Amino acid sequence: MPGVSIALAVLLAVVPAWQRGRPAEVTRGLSDLTAALQAADPIERARAACELRELGDRASPAIDALASLLADASPVESRVCGQRWRRGGDGKHFTSPGALAAAALVAIGSRAYEALETAARGPAWAARRNAVWGLGALDDARALPTLIAVLKDNEPPVREQAAWALGAIDAPEAVDPLLAALQDVHPAVREQAAWALGAIGDERATRALIAALHDHEAPVREQAAWALGAIDAREAVDALLAALDDGHPRVREQAAWALGAIGDARAGTRLASRLQDADAQVRAQAAWASGAIGHRGSVEPLIEALTDSVADVRRQAAWALGVLGDRKAVSGLIVALEDRDAGVRRQAAWAIGAIGG
Numbered sequence: 421m422p423g424v425s426i427a428l429a430v431l432l433a434v435v436p437a438w439q440r441g442r443p444a445e446v447t448r449g450l451s452d453l454t455a456a457l458q459a460a461d462p463i464e465r466a467r468a469a470c471e472l473r474e475l476g477d478r479a480s481p482a483i484d485a486l487a488s489l490l491a492d493a494s495p496v497e498s499r500v501c502g503q504r505w506r507r508g509g510d511g512k513h514f515t516s517p518g519a520l521a522a523a524a525l526v527a528i529g530s531r532a533y534e535a536l537e538t539a540a541r542g543p544a545w546a547a548r549r550n551a552v553w554g555l556g557a558l559d560d561a562r563a564l565p566t567l568i569a570v571l572k573d574n575e576p577p578v579r580e581q582a583a584w585a586l587g588a589i590d591a592p593e594a595v596d597p598l599l600a601a602l603q604d605v606h607p608a609v610r611e612q613a614a615w616a617l618g619a620i621g622d623e624r625a626t627r628a629l630i631a632a633l634h635d636h637e638a639p640v641r642e643q644a645a646w647a648l649g650a651i652d653a654r655e656a657v658d659a660l661l662a663a664l665d666d667g668h669p670r671v672r673e674q675a676a677w678a679l680g681a682i683g684d685a686r687a688g689t690r691l692a693s694r695l696q697d698a699d700a701q702v703r704a705q706a707a708w709a710s711g712a713i714g715h716r717g718s719v720e721p722l723i724e725a726l727t728d729s730v731a732d733v734r735r736q737a738a739w740a741l742g743v744l745g746d747r748k749a750v751s752g753l754i755v756a757l758e759d760r761d762a763g764v765r766r767q768a769a770w771a772i773g774a775i776g777g
Contacts (some may be wrong), residue, residue: 556585587616618647649678680709711740742771
C-alpha cells in the first residue's frame with residue numbers, strides 16, 4: 421500500500437461545494453422550466469434553476485431568464501434540488517435561486533459569458549456576487565478586467581467572491597490587485613485574497629503573506645499559511661515556525677502543513693514538538709509534515725504518537741514512520757497492526773513493508 425497520508429487542504433471560502441446525493445431530475449420541458457423561474461414560490465424558482473442546470477448547454481435559450489434570476493437572494497434549503505449546494509466550508513444550510521441560476525449559467529458554458537459579465541457590473545449586489553462566482557467558475561480569462569474592477573465593489577461579499585474568482589482563473593495579472601485586497605477592511609475579503617494568491621502561486625506574494633500571518637483574524641492567518649506552503653516559499657520558513665505557536669489551532673495546523681510542503685529541514689525539531697499539541701488536528705498534521713520533511717529526529721516522538729488517543733494521528737504517524745524507514749519503529753508498528761482502527765492497521769502494514777520489516 422502506498423503512503424496515503426493526506427496533506428491538509430484549506431476549504432475555499434466561497435467555492436461551491438456539492439455534497440453527494442441524488443441529482444435533480446429533469447421532468448419538464450425547457451419552456452415550462454423557463455416560466456417557472458418567475459414562480460411566486462422561491463423553492464419552485466430554485467428547482468427550475470436546478471433542472472436547467474442539468475440540461476447543460478441545451479438550456480441556452482433560458483440565458484436571459486436565468487440572468488434575471490441572479491439577484492434573487494431568497495433563502496432556500498440547500499437540499500432543495502436533491503443534493504446539497506452551498507458555498508464554502510461555513511456550514512450554512514441555505515442557498516438561493518440566484519446562486520442556483522449562476523450554476524445553471526455556468527453549466528451552459530461560454531455562451532453565458534456575456535450575461536454573467538453584464539450582471540457582474542449591475543446594480544443588484546446579490547446578482548453581482550452570483551455573477552462573479554459564475555465568471556470564476558467558467559475560468560474565462562476575458563473576465564479579468566471585470567473581476568479586478570469588482571475587487572473594489574462597495575459590498576464585501578462581492579469583493580470576497582471576486583478574490584476567489586481571480587484565484588480560480590489563476591492569472592498572474594491578478595497578483596497586484598489581490599495584494600491590495602489583502603489589506604481590505606473586511607476580514608473575509610483578506611482571507612479569500614490570501615487563498616487566491618496561494619492558488620496563483622506567484623512568489624511576488626510571499627512578503628505580503630508573511631505579514632498576513634500577523635493579521636488579527638485567525639482565518640486570514642490560516643489562509644496565509646496555506647498560501648505560503650502552496651507557493652513553496654522558503655523565505656517564509658521562520659515566520660511559519662513562529663506560527664506553530666499561534667493561539668488558534670487551525671493556524672498551527674496549517675503552518676505545519678506549509679512547513680511540510682516546503683520541506684525545509686530546519687522545521688523538523690519544531691514539528692516534532694507539535695506532536696504533543698493539545699489539538700489532535702495539529703498533531704496529525706505535524707506527523708505528516710515530519711514524514712514529508714524526512715526528519716529522522718522525529719522517529720521517537722512518532723513512535724509515541726502511534727498510541728495517540730485519536731486515530732488520525734496514529735495513521736499519520738504510521739505513514740511518517742514508513743517514509744522515514746527507521747527499523748526502530750518496527751516493533752511499535754507491529755503493535756499498531758492490532759489497532760482498533762482499520763485505517764491505522766492498513767497504514768502500519770504499509771509502513772512495515774516500506775521499512776522492510
